[in-house]
Amino acid sequence: MRHLKHLAAAALIVAIAAPPAGAHGIWFAQRARQVAMIYGIGADDLDMVKxxxxxxxxxxxxxxxKPVAATLRTAGPVVMVDAEEQPTLLVAVLQNGTWSRKGAGEFEKKGRDEMPDATLSEKTVKYAVAIQGPLDKPIPALPTQILQVVPAGALPATLGTPMTYVVLFNGKPVQGARVIADMVNDPDAKxxxxxxxxxxxxxxxNQGLNVIRAVYNGPTDNPKKYDRIEHTATLAFTLAHAPE
Known part of the structure; x- marks a missing residue:
């Protein structure tokens, strides 16, 4: 019996510590030669308009x-980005709300104040940076990006090239952020x-669109409502294919 109690306690700790499987994110990608803002994971290009x-x-x-004016507009089911001039970087922040769950159950859009017996409550925020033009200098910490992925060197020309990234939290390198190389085509990667x-x-x-994803669990700023803040950041860039 004592052994079973220990197993139950261990399972509860895992449930509390484990992140939601497959954290969704936002990123920018080309749609019909225009740039769109995407919400999803893997092949799931979900409803960004709503x-x-x-x-x-x-x-x-x-x-x-230096900042360039940019706006979002809907084009049917797709959200497009318009900028005053060709940008080098596009950025965005999406506040995805507070989510809670009991045990390993499904997340509900509630805080701990609404679900006091939740085993995990978290606020979720999504960030995106997309490289749209040649980089003449290193990307700095950008003011709206609490969590940000930046390349540590020049972008390579071909897939398979080792690439080093730095994950910044509040503008400083952070230990323990969890990173995958391609949240669109390999979202379940270790x-x-x-x-x-x-x-x-x-x-x-990829010899094409690459969307790097980093997830970092930061401290709560409202412990009565959620236990932590899950920050999810993407860095998108495209490698050119061979001439046709």
Missing amino acids: RLPLVESVGAFDASY EIATGADGHVTMPVR
Whole structure:
């Protein structure tokens, strides 16, 4: 009996500590030669239009990382991005609300104040950075990106090249962020944790669109409502294919 109690306690600890399987994210991708804002994971390109009210900010930067005006517009079921000029970077933040669950059950959009017996309650925030033009200098910590993935060097020309990234939390390298190389085509890949310097190295996966994803559980700022804040950040860039 004591052994069973220990197993039950261990299971409860795992349920509390484990992150939700397959954290959704936001990223930017081309749709019909225009740039769209996507919400989803893997092949799941979910309804971004209904999530527009959750978008806290969208922005763009030129080659000197000076702000460029950018806005979102709906085009049928797709959310497009319009910028005053060709941007080097696009960025966005989406506040995805507070979610809770009991044990290993499904998450419900409630806080601990509404579900006091929840085994986990968390606020979820999604961030996105997309490289849209040549980089003449390293990408800095951007003001709206509490969690941010930046390349530690120049982007390679071909897939399979080892690439080092730095994950920043509040502008500083953070240890323990969980990173995968391609949340669109390999969303269930084994996560690699950043080291003490915030760095992680992995091969570039695609000769085309790459969407790197990092997840980091930060401290709560409202313990009565949620236990932690789950920050999910993406970095998107595209490698050119061979001339046709």
